[in-house]
Amino acid sequence: MSAPAPPTRASFTVKGWHVAAGVVAFFAVVIGVDSVFLTLAYRTHPGQVAPRPYEAGLIYNAELERQRAQAALGWRAAAEARANGLSVVMQDRDGAPLRGLTVTAILQRPATEHGRSELTLTETAPGRYGVAKADLSGAWDTRIEARAESGPAFIAERRLTWP
Numbered sequence: 001m002s003a004p005a006p007p008t009r010a011s012f013t014v015k016g017w018h019v020a021a022g023v024v025a026f027f028a029v030v031i032g033v034d035s036v037f038l039t040l041a042y043r044t045h046p047g048q049v050a051p052r053p054y055e056a057g058l059i060y061n062a063e064l065e066r067q068r069a070q071a072a073l074g075w076r077a078a079a080e081a082r083a084n085g086l087s088v089v090m091q092d093r094d095g096a097p098l099r100g101l102t103v104t105a106i107l108q109r110p111a112t113e114h115g116r117s118e119l120t121l122t123e124t125a126p127g128r129y130g131v132a133k134a135d136l137s138g139a140w141d142t143r144i145e146a147r148a149e150s151g152p153a154f155i156a157e158r159r160l161t162w163p
Contacts, residue, residue, distance in 0.1 A: 069152050077144055077156040083163070085132040088121060090146055090154075097127020098146070105131070106143040110159065136162040 050056040074093030079086065086105055090098040100123070108116040121129035129146075139161045146154045 066152070066155075070154055073152065073154060075146070075154045077146065077154065079142055079144060079156070079158045079160060081136070081140075081160040081162045082130075084134070085130060085136070086119065086121065086142070086160070087124075087128065087130045088144055088146075090127050090129065097125075098148075099123065099126050101129070101146045101148055103129040103144065103146045105145070107133075107136075107140045110139055110141050138162060 075098060076091045076095075078089040078091075080088075086107070088103060088105070090101055090103070092098055103121040103123075105119045105121060106116070107119065117133070119131045119133060121131045124130045139159060142158045142160050144156045144158070146156075
């Protein structure tokens with residue numbers, strides 16, 4: 001007679017409750033990670049862009065109105081960086097030079113306010129305004145404001161580069 005065979009162990013089979021537990025565990029991890037990310041995002045940036053958004057909106061609307069009035073004026077400005085300073089040419093809608101304007105310019109570095117200067121330009125030729133300014137080199141943001149005796153101001157912003 002032969003010895004009885006040892007009992008065999010049943011092989012593992014995936015049952016329905018295994019699949020259900022796996023799906024629930026997967027979605028629990030996804031929801032948990034998303035909850036952590038949402039909480040961190042809300043705490044670090046609550047969505048408010050300006051400390052006073054209503055006032056910022058009013059200022060923005062005023063700027064849009066100023067740009068509409070400036071477009072209706074039809075003036076054009078061309079600025080040029082010269083070795084001895086700044087030159088601006090002002091023209092009307094038809095390309096005729098604009099004479100007798102009060103023209104000012106604010107120069108400041110793009111990344112800092114160090115060296116910021118406000119300049120008053122004088123008319124050197126019909127429609128051409130200039131100012132001598134030494135020690136200019138590199139890139140400067142230029143805000144040019146031209147104003148007739150009556151009427152709105154014309155504002156042009158340019159980035160100019162001096163050698």
